[in-house]
Amino acid sequence: MSVIRHLAAPIPTQLPELKPDTYLSETQWQVLLALIDAVIPSIVVGSEAEDQEKSQLRISQSQYVEAYERTKRLMKQPPDCDKFRQYLEARPLDNPRFMRLIKRTIQRVPDGTRKQLGAVLSIIATRVGSLAGTGYYTPIQEQPVHVREAIIQSWNQSWLTVWPIIGKSILKMAKVSFAQTDPLFMELIGYKEAPDDYRPGPSFRFDFLQFEAGPEVETVETDVVVVGSGCGGAVCAKVLAEAGHGVVVVDKGYYFPTSRLPMATEAANEFLYEGNGMVQSADGSVTIVAGSCWGGGGSINWSVSLQPQGFVRQEWADQGLGFFTTQEFQHCLDRVCDFMGVSDANIRHNHRANVILNGSKKLGWSAKPCPQNTGGAEHYCGNCTLGCSSSEKQGPTVSWLPAAANAGARFIEGFEASEVLFDKKNGSKQAVGVLGTWISRDKDGNVHTPESGRVTRQVRVKAKKVIVACGTLHSPLLLMRSGLKNPHIGKNLHLHPVGQMNASFDEDIKGWEGGILTSVCTTFENLDGKGHGVKLEPSSMVPYMFLYEHPWRNALQWKLDALRCRQMDNFIAISRDRDSGRVYPDPDTGRPVIDYTPSAFDRKHILAGLIALAKLCYIEGAAEIWPFVQSVPSFVRRRRRRRQSRPVADPTADSDSDSEASSGSSGNESEDDNIDQGINDPDFAAWLRTLERAGVSFPGTTFTSAHQMGTCRMGASASRGVVGPDGAAWEARDLYVADASVFPSASGVNPMITNMAIADWVARGVSRDLKKARSRPTL
Template sequence: MSGQVTSSQSVAKGVFNESHWRMLFALLDAAIPSISLDNAPTQGSVGDQLTISQEELLLAHQNIQATVHDSPSMASYHQYLASRPLDDPKFVTIIKETIGQIPPRLQRQLAGILDFMTTRIGSVICGYSLTPLDQTSLQRRHDILQSWQNAWLPLWPALSRSFLAMAKIGWSQSDQLFAKLGNYDIGNIMNGPAGQTMNFDFLEFDSQEEPCLLETDVVIIGSGCGGSVCAKIIAEAGQQVLVVDKGYYTPPSLLPVPVDRSSVLYEAGLQSDDGATTILAGSCWGGGGTVNWSASLETQDFVRQEWANKGLHFFTTADYQQRLNRVCDFMGVNTAYIQHNHRNRILLDGAQKLGWQAKPCPQNSGNTEHSCGHCTFGCRSAEKQGPAVSWLPAAQKAGARFIEGLDISQILFENELAKTATGVKGIWTSRTVDSISGERVRRRIQINAKKVIVACGALHSPLLLMRSGLKNPQIGKNLYMHPTGNFGAVFNDVVGSWKGSILTSVVSEFENLDGKGHGVKIVASAGLPHMTTFTLPWHNALQYKTDAIKYSHINSFCAIARDRDTGSVSSDPDGRPIIKYTPSRFDRIHIVSGLVAIAKICYVQGATELFPCVMNVPSFKCRKAREKRTLEDQEFVQWLARLEREDLNPAKDTFTCAHQMGSCRMSTSPTDGVVDDCGKVWGTTNVYVADASVFPTASGVNPMITTMAIADRIAGSLVAFWR
């Protein structure tokens, strides 16, 4: 299988017109503009540049010199500031493709807001003037973006956050001077050796009006961490298995994918309905296991006991531990071959210095070293033993069949009253030779099956159950997200945060802040340019561009909360998930505790500047020599107190989420959940769910190993039934 999957070529046709684009780019231009001296000659019109004084330029350059040892020359820095993203066709293309990838519902909402901004009343409300924003000066637009950040009405901070995020991500991918001064070159990664392409024998179909009918014993919807494990176990037991996924396989030779084609691997445009939480969810062959960071942590004892206390006694048995061991052994999970990079070493050494609990994080690397900093966009070496490298090839060897590009719309029932499942139906979409764009074959598919296993993930499994007519009010509720706060730290030496393994250490000192197992874990974050610049705070354009130029010296960290409080997921008219989730104050306080802990670790480990991703907290510049620092240093204590007081306002601050759980939770009765302790959906016959949506509560760790062990249990119960 060698076909490349590319992102949608849609640029919001039929939704965005020239007026929309003009207004949008006027705002993005203000977010990351060309900056020049007020007396310097300009290449474009004066209105295309933000002007600063000679003194401001010198102070900003001195800021860089004080925090990194290889600061750019004044000439290079000035040239970098003067570059204008809007003059770069690549930036414009990335923004248009980004808009084209977000759900139609959100496209229409954004277009409506941009329309409103062009009206007289909209101009007054948005920009305090009768002149539309796209016709005002760059300085005026820049000042308005700043004012929106602290506006009392939640709409304005949310809009500011959205426009700034678009500008940051588009700019970090397109600005050549940023890449040059940051010493980052994706070409070096893509020229490295690629791992083995898995020769998946995907079923394909011709174009006909009537649906294609297929037969199998078990159909599994989803090829991720749950579905792939079920496929291997059931196929090896001699049953006919058909695994289907709406995503497509991308071979290692085409990985990692560029950021502007991230919809190849991820569900595009996902965020909570309040805009506060940016959500990453795998949507490809292999699911989240294709894009995760190799962290392979088992379900912790206190979580297992919590689940057992809910009547799910299986989780505290030796049998469950054996299943955890089995899935880890199959993927070669280990700590023996880890080579910690700079930021992971910072966490381990800093925690040890402070007397805090920390440990290496096991990796599913097949008992070998795996130093891939780009795995969040696919593992080029194929060393990471995700589903597409391990479980699915083994399932195919045992006789399982596969279909990529099949979006299942409904589970079919023979008896509506008894809800006895007989199969599924959906729409298959082919890929072209080189992409999944352009003209493609579509065909209705019906699969008749004795058992249906739903493994679409916590955002889509409940939607499929709802579309299939199931009415249990618990479906889609109890959604846990592991809300995450982000933190950046500058170090004097080049740290090259895109190099080495992403997440090989975990600080667990603060995992039980309430005495009931809720708290935060501190881990290293992926250090790719767009991820670092996305979480970098924007207070004004000069500050942001100045801080971003330190990229090669920035380590990124995150505080991941085991959330106590939940949200829900439902469907929009287009079938896309609507995620109602706002981190509660209870959980936000824990995230702040994690950010404070990261600050302390980085301070004692010699960071020269600290960047919490918190709007109202400025960076802290650490001027004292590392060997003379203590946590009692007055300036640091004063700054830390300011961070500790923060509430992380969801209307203004940004959270991220890469784990979704609980929306079809396991329970002892249908009044409290969606499936029983063997994954069977309450009130149905032949329907099972086997993914992270069945978690009774948040796992508190990366859900991969827990999902696989539960899938092992569910598949094993079916095999035992057939025997």
């Protein structure tokens, strides 16, 4: 181990140079930037705008005064008048960092999607197309900001699905880029990409295999090759190496030591996440977050270490997989938890975690702390999403892979496996290794420079056993590329689709500080009596991650809401989805295409979860609540004046007058005002009915997934799954899958521990087979 000391901030990770922006025409860029400009424009008082209505949104002096007075009333630490004016007047398009991120975002969009976007932009750039798409004969790029803003508002309400989808894409791009790059916004909310007391923890020095340039295929030999260094592959590597077997772990991602963590958000998306953090389902209804670096999802997850519940284990056992109700499976679970020091003993809960715990107690619901894989450390860290610098989280790069290395395992980073290799003698397939492309770092150890200036080499890893553990999105694609035909490959995709909610409180929270997810409410996890429902959890508070879907009604509203984000909490209703989708390769690029839309059955549960989250926020004193449902207004708590005749226990109690009316408020008082109605508050109850009537469906609501499972499902026979109860592929000998893709259905809990326990089981079986083969007499 080596410790990097005396760093005041992480060493910056450079981004690749931008490619020329010729993938959109000049006119298409003009239209796109005109739309983005209307989402978060420069906002000025009318008398100061002069003739700049093309690039500035004008508001009246009274609107400005009202906005500032409301901001001062609602914020514990409001900006002064000058800073507030600067914040409103700032135009993101004038910020070079913002513009670079917009161009990088478009550059990352898959070619097919980008062509579709370009086609729409070209159409509405014409007068006829503009009339059809916007209702105006003048093309959108020639319109003033307030007209462009009105067009986006109309798109959000359109009955033609194409326009809400286009509108959402523009909104998301603008909000994400703004929340990552605006310096004054960061200053006013007090967000820093690394803490003031930054001290990186110890980093393990991985000795990655290196290869010289050459036309021939380089060959490496070992007992077991493991494809993927995440939660499944890392566990397999440790178990097998410590059992005395030769192990080589390969991964397309690269390793980043703690001295480079947490990364700036743009770099984190580039180097730590699948698809540069931009993966979406084919229809755009679900945004998928998946790790793609050395250590996989275990390097960027949130430490949650929940074991699968009895009803899930029984469901899997009832499918012919009796192992899941055996004590041996429990031993596997306990073994992986013990190795990482999983515990809930020293957790310091932050505000939103306590909203879950305390609110549930007040409502009579079940809630508990979430055990963390932090070796018993407090780990009051909100940065794990961008890479954890403390080394307290015992993920793959901190615990499992170093243990494997100490036992003799070898590693190759930057290796993209193209196929599993087979010996096809006697009419059957026997896995004998993997073939892939290795791309080195540059001479300075960087990975942002063009691949043309780095060594690229075809590498074959010959092995007696092959373990595929490259994740739910990529494991099935590798099997498909390798010629396997089992009809379950790529099917049975579960995502735990999530509905989100923001809530603002009368406290200065700074929610990006403290543990990301340390509590859970389980009352609603079995809504159908068959183990399907939702868990209520806190979520990551990196600003762009909880503001990108924060409802946008108009530019001023969103900019003012964003300014209050230091008093916000973000919560998720995470569903155990009954219904599934599939993943398959893009015919042009080979990258995963995710065919998944949350079903009506699962959306009903997500809606129940959002309603329950709103109740938790209300009972814990939320001043305003925003479900991420476009058609539902926020709920604003009414502060009622207390009657003088009302007996009060505390003569110093607050007696402020009403501040703001909430949605659905009648304004009438009754004798019931003499008691604390709690969630029966008529205003709140009326608003909940509005939310319930609206429901959650795309495109008015979009969903998120951080858990992918099931695409190489385990089954009792080849007709029921891709692999058998021991993780061995039905179609080929000596080939195994050991990641969350083997889950028979959704786990219902954050899947890390289930994934690791299955990998532990698979690896021990592989080890037994290897030892038996060694002990057989040779003829």
